[in-house]
Amino acid sequence: MGVMSYSPQPAILDFGTSQHTYLEFDLISEDKTAAIDHLLTLVATSVSTKTGAVIAVGVRPELWAEIGEEAIPGLEGFNDDLLGEKGFVMPATQHDIALWIHGAQRDSVFDLSRKMIRELAAVFTLAESTDGWVYQHNRDLTGFVDGTENPSPLEAPAIIAAATGGSVLLLQRWKHEADKWESLDVERQEAVIGRTKDTDKELENLPENSHVARTDQEDFGDMLRRNTAYGDAANHGTMFVGVAAERSIMHTMLESMAGITHGIRDALTFFSHPETGSYYYLPPAERLQQALEAADTEDDE
Numbered sequence: 001m002g003v004m005s006y007s008p009q010p011a012i013l014d015f016g017t018s019q020h021t022y023l024e025f026d027l028i029s030e031d032k033t034a035a036i037d038h039l040l041t042l043v044a045t046s047v048s049t050k051t052g053a054v055i056a057v058g059v060r061p062e063l064w065a066e067i068g069e070e071a072i073p074g075l076e077g078f079n080d081d082l083l084g085e086k087g088f089v090m091p092a093t094q095h096d097i098a099l100w101i102h103g104a105q106r107d108s109v110f111d112l113s114r115k116m117i118r119e120l121a122a123v124f125t126l127a128e129s130t131d132g133w134v135y136q137h138n139r140d141l142t143g144f145v146d147g148t149e150n151p152s153p154l155e156a157p158a159i160i161a162a163a164t165g166g167s168v169l170l171l172q173r174w175k176h177e178a179d180k181w182e183s184l185d186v187e188r189q190e191a192v193i194g195r196t197k198d199t200d201k202e203l204e205n206l207p208e209n210s211h212v213a214r215t216d217q218e219d220f221g222d223m224l225r226r227n228t229a230y231g232d233a234a235n236h237g238t239m240f241v242g243v244a245a246e247r248s249i250m251h252t253m254l255e256s257m258a259g260i261t262h263g264i265r266d267a268l269t270f271f272s273h274p275e276t277g278s279y280y281y282l283p284p285a286e287r288l289q290q291a292l293e294a295a296d297t298e299d300d301e
């Protein structure tokens with residue numbers, strides 16, 4: 001086996017944290033190159049064992065390519081609404097950069113998030129902010145175990161690495177229609193997901209409109225999901241956080257869920273709907289390391 005010449009940003013594979021914040025920003029500065037330099041330096045110098053929180057940075061693919069950084073060829077943002085069966089819409093709400101900050105405690109994540117917003121304010125303006133949290137160890141707010149068919153952290157780096165380095169992030173906030181969902185008995189909920197609720201086993205007679213049948217990784221390719229619960233007792237849902245080597249792995253899953261591919265809409269989409277949707281390029285850790293070295297050199301001068 002060859003030695004990988006690049007590795008994912010540490011925060012992507014830092015498991016076991018319970019408090020997450022997702023920030024999306026729009027560029028307000030004219031000088032795109034300087035803005036991204038500032039961002040990478042800020043993030044690189046904030047990756048620390050001392051803050052109690054980790055941070056990953058993503059950039060809108062077209063912006064990354066435009067400033068001449070090494071990009072995944074042809075990678076695009078979430079630029080058009082995805083129109084599905086029976087009026088179902090996955091809205092495109094693309095922004096310029098995303099920060100995913102997480103840690104064991106709310107205060108560390110809060111402080112690091114505030115610092116980022118403040119220190120980016122001259123060049124990026126905050127457009128979306130969502131707080132995520134862990135529900136019952138590994139379940140989403142449908143009550144089902146979420147993440148079962150994920151690769152192990154040992155396999156994940158190779159699975160999520162694009163051929164040219166880096167990875168693709170899909171951020172999509174799904175609001176649950178909780179009353180409607182909770183009015184289903186457990187058997188009907190299991191038919192929607194395609195797995196058993198308590199014991200988390202794939203159903204033997206998997207309904208073709210079940211979520212698991214619509215997103216089967218054997219059909220679309222493997223990916224890493226790091227979803228969290230978001231919201232309060234009244235308004236809540238799933239912050240979908242997907243990482244893959246190619247955008248098409250996740251986008252064909254979305255098309256399949258929306259009923260575009262086979263005319264079979266994912267049953268889950270009748271109980272939850274996306275409010276946001278954006279793709280970001282996640283540069284490899286080596287690119288942040290480069291920014292850190294550049295910052296250290298400047299300090300020495």
Ligand code: HEM
Nearest residue numbers: 140144145146147148149174215216217238240250253272
């Ligand atoms: C409301 C939003 C969503 C919820 C609550 C949700 C929940 C779940 C649950 C409970 C499972 C079964 C356990 C597991 O393997 O993790 C699952 C599987 C999966 N989901 Fe989702 N999901 C959501 C959205 C999405 C989206 C938007 C995608 C793709 C872009 C996706 C991709 C997958 C994949 C790839 C699997 C594993 C399928 C397999 O067995 O290979 N999910 N999801």
